Amino acid sequence: MSPRNDPIPAPLALDPRPRLGRDYSRVRGTDPAATRDRGRAQRLPDWSGVRRILVVRLDNLGDVILTGPTLRALKAHLPHVHLTLLASPGGAPAAALLPWVDDIEPCRALWQDLGRLAFDPARERDLIAALRRGDHDLALILTSFRQTPHPAALACALAGIPARIGESRERGRALTVALPHADDALHQCERNLLLIERLGVPVTDRRLEIRLPRAAWSAADARLAAHRVTGDYLVWNPFASCAARTYDPLRHALAARALAEYADLRLLVCGAARDRQRVGELAALLGPRGVDLVGETDLPEFAALLAGARLVLTNNTAALHLADALAVPQLVTYAGTDRDSQWRPRTSPHRLLRRPTACTPCYRFACPTEHECLALAPAEVLAAGLSLLAETSVRA
Structure with a gap:
């Protein structure tokens, strides 16, 4: 049985080799010094080899609605890509208004609800197994200015997703590409858009958009x-x-x-x-x-x-x-x-x-x-x- 189909997560490889493309230090809006500070070369995915993307945006309904321009830009740039949204039960209904989402994976994540959600190893194993079944090539982890991407990146690493991208203040090895943290005062919608722009995805429309059935x-x-x-x-x-x-x-x-x-x-x-x-x-x-x-x-x-x-x-x-x-x-x-x-x-x-x-x-x-x-x-x-x-x- 191949590792991607194994329901039991394989041992965590904290520094796998993702599908490589351009040198991270050459991407517009990034800081080469931040890359060197991490002590290892980071390279961005070759988008032509990416078929399935997991977009992680937990939190509330409004937070998911604010991902709309980012999802729209990804679909415009990569129309062949299958987009799965990992969202909280409260945020998941927004997918009905975001036509760029191909699939929705509801998740009540322990790291989002510490103190309110009891630790349940079986639930965490189910999450890893669900992510593994998605056969994603890349995880794009969207966070607010106060959040860390590393718990979500760790879950994605356990699920065997080879490329895991987010913006971070902290050191850590669960992300394969850690982008410099944006200004705290930036609008959440702009924060999401800036992340994909740093990855080379063009953004031609920054307006918030929903579509009603x-x-x-x-x-x-x-x-x-x-x-x-x-x-x-x-x-x-x-x-x-x-x-x-x-x-x-x-x-x-x-x-x-x-x-x-x-x-x-x-x-x-x-x-x-x-x-x-x-x-x-x-x-x-x-x-x-x-x-x-x-x-x-x-x-x-x-x-x-x-x-x-x-x-x-x-x-x-x-x-x-x-x-x-x-x-x-x-x-x-x-x-x-x-x-x-x-x-x-x-x-x-x-x-x-x-x-x-x-x-x-x-x-x-x-x-x-x-x-x-x-x-x-x-x-x-x-x-x-x-x-x-x-x-x-x-x-x-």
Whole structure:
């Protein structure tokens, strides 16, 4: 039985010989000194010999959506290549909106959920076996500015993937090519694109993009008709995956209702199924214009509803990136957890609302103080929303 078909991982070869191509030190945007510092020559793959690529992007839904321009550029440059996306269960649904993905491999990785996910050797062996079955020639490991690529690279090495590429601050031998770490302040979408540009992949379009299946448009139209929504509407996404990025839902509800009333819009409240219990107390504040859709739509239908919105009101969460990909005006209550430059909309007309604080960026999941960065009065949110509506109405 060949090593590539063996269900039991072969002994780890930390420095295999990948399909070799150009000298790493000659690639645009890289640092030859960084290569020498690693103590071994690194060479990039000859793309003509690459048939199957594993793109690793774990984390949340929004993070996977931000891989879109990178996946699109890879497919444009290498149309023959089969792209498999390794994504978390939370991020995997984004693949339905990214037509450049040929296959999806959901994975809840131990190194992403340390402290929350129990160690289970059988689960880790299953992951290695699944990656081995993919018969990948190359693993492209995408990370945020705080993450290390090395655990994912180690898993790929155990699975026998010969070329493993990522950007890294640390020394390590699991990567076959370790690119210099980009500036922390760089937008996540640009970070992904820079990585492949350093590998010689041309990028002609940097815009965020998603594509909606026809069924999503039909489902959204049926949903609007069922609730007798015939004119313009506002989509309000009140929750985020972490408390530190969530504006006070009661204040948010008051601002959303006021915006809908002043601008003569219906108000669609959307969110994940896990937020059903949280939205109950807000329903009474929405008034007759409100339509509660929390937990009722899948991701493609939600995106189709966003595409038809006059305005999106959201926290810094996946809805921000979906609206940005769709160029829909959005008003974002943007917490001080992150720098504006890292996650903000790049294409859609928008306003970011937050208070400047000394602790920004904190990168916390929960605020240890009084959430001063989002101490926004509903009237302030209303004023910003009306201003954005007036501006985008003139553009239209």
